[in-house]
Amino acid sequence: MNLFRITIISFILSTHVFAQKVTYNHIVDSTDTETKEVISLIENYLNSTSKDQKENPFWNTEEQLNHKNFDFLESEFTPSLYMGFPVHVLSIKFKNDVCQIKVQFSYYKEDGTPYILAIVNYIAKKENGRYKLYNALSHNKQQWNCTTVGVVDFYYPKYHSFNYQKAQKLTNFITAICKHFAVPIKPFEYFLADDYDEIQVLKGIDYYLGMGGKSIPGGKATDDKVYCGGLGEYYVHEVFHLQIGQHFPDKHFWTSEGIATFLGGSRGKDLSWHIKRTNRYLQQHPEIDLKEMLKLTNLDHQTSYHYVLGGLIAKKIWEKGGWDSLKDLMSSGVTDDNYYRAIEKNLEVKRTDLNAYIRAQLAYESKK
Numbered sequence: 001m002n003l004f005r006i007t008i009i010s011f012i013l014s015t016h017v018f019a020q021k022v023t024y025n026h027i028v029d030s031t032d033t034e035t036k037e038v039i040s041l042i043e044n045y046l047n048s049t050s051k052d053q054k055e056n057p058f059w060n061t062e063e064q065l066n067h068k069n070f071d072f073l074e075s076e077f078t079p080s081l082y083m084g085f086p087v088h089v090l091s092i093k094f095k096n097d098v099c100q101i102k103v104q105f106s107y108y109k110e111d112g113t114p115y116i117l118a119i120v121n122y123i124a125k126k127e128n129g130r131y132k133l134y135n136a137l138s139h140n141k142q143q144w145n146c147t148t149v150g151v152v153d154f155y156y157p158k159y160h161s162f163n164y165q166k167a168q169k170l171t172n173f174i175t176a177i178c179k180h181f182a183v184p185i186k187p188f189e190y191f192l193a194d195d196y197d198e199i200q201v202l203k204g205i206d207y208y209l210g211m212g213g214k215s216i217p218g219g220k221a222t223d224d225k226v227y228c229g230g231l232g233e234y235y236v237h238e239v240f241h242l243q244i245g246q247h248f249p250d251k252h253f254w255t256s257e258g259i260a261t262f263l264g265g266s267r268g269k270d271l272s273w274h275i276k277r278t279n280r281y282l283q284q285h286p287e288i289d290l291k292e293m294l295k296l297t298n299l300d301h302q303t304s305y306h307y308v309l310g311g312l313i314a315k316k317i318w319e320k321g322g323w324d325s326l327k328d329l330m331s332s333g334v335t336d337d338n339y340y341r342a343i344e345k346n347l348e349v350k351r352t353d354l355n356a357y358i359r360a361q362l363a364y365e366s367k368k
């Protein structure tokens with residue numbers, strides 16, 4: 001995950017204990033039989049406790065058969081879209097045999113102002129005569145162009161002219177990286193556009209917390225999809241997460257983000273670009289103690305410590321011990337303690353020496 005790591009810590013209710021509260025804005029034709037059927041469908045789904053691997057009677061069969069995590073919107077938010085926000089249905093719109101349900105996840109703060117997590121769309125279509133829910137992505141992607149190169153189905157907007165050279169370069173990367181980490185190659189869908197919010201709309205997301213700002217390259221990987229804005233057919237960072245991540249569950253967050261950044265950069269800039277600006281910043285801030293580096297988060301909106309320092313550590317370990325050492329790092333445990341110990345094991349740098357070591361390496365790499 002590259003762009004969106006927004007964790008809402010203070011607002012997590014247990015959806016398994018309390019029924020999901022669903023309210024409605026003005027719904028046109030609310031007495032119509034089909035509208036009523038769709039209303040009970042979305043309510044039943046949001047109140048169902050099996051939005052997991054078990055078969056969900058309110059979601060269509062095909063997507064449940066083909067995707068372990070069949071509701072693609074669920075993982076768009078941390079820890080989940082269904083973390084307990086009250087649900088407000090904004091509209092239910094029918095067009096031919098397709099119904100679009102627009103839903104807002106939000107609550108009112110103590111001072112009365114609304115706090116909106118997201119406005120998303122679901123599709124309802126009939127399966128064997130009964131309405132079932134579908135991902136908006138599955139419906140919307142039919143409007144985009146699709147080109148398959150190797151194991152990758154590339155989806156892109158009509159204005160984009162497909163770059164076969166970059167697509168081929170990506171498939172070469174996939175072959176090489178899967179060989180280095182000794183894992184099988186996984187076919188997947190790759191959605192690209194000039195701006196990430198075009199991808200969000202394709203997924204059915206009209207608004208999400210964190211939307212806005214200047215358009216910079218960004219992406220996200222799930223278990224079987226890569227979404228990316230601004231880098232065309234060659235977004236290696238997220239493809240690394242998709243191909244390699246699941247095979248190494250026992251890894252620290254800085255390990256996966258570090259290797260991904262070492263191989264593919266972050267937010268459209270390569271590791272050396274991030275190293276140079278981090279070096280300048282840390283020279284001006286001698287008080288920052290890198291013995292506690294895992295407590296650091298973002299340097300600014302373009303550089304995060306887990307990418308740049310994680311990337312530097314990955315680079316140093318790769319230079320010293322090659323792919324085998326990076327594989328070892330990927331299995332060295334999830335805790336901060338595990339990560340510091342893995343650095344000591346693979347780089348022979350004690351945690352007590354980490355501040356001096358990292359500052360020296362940043363300065364050294366910045367001269368290249």
Ligand SMILES: [Zn+2]
Nearest residue numbers: 001002257260
């Ligand atoms: Zn990442």
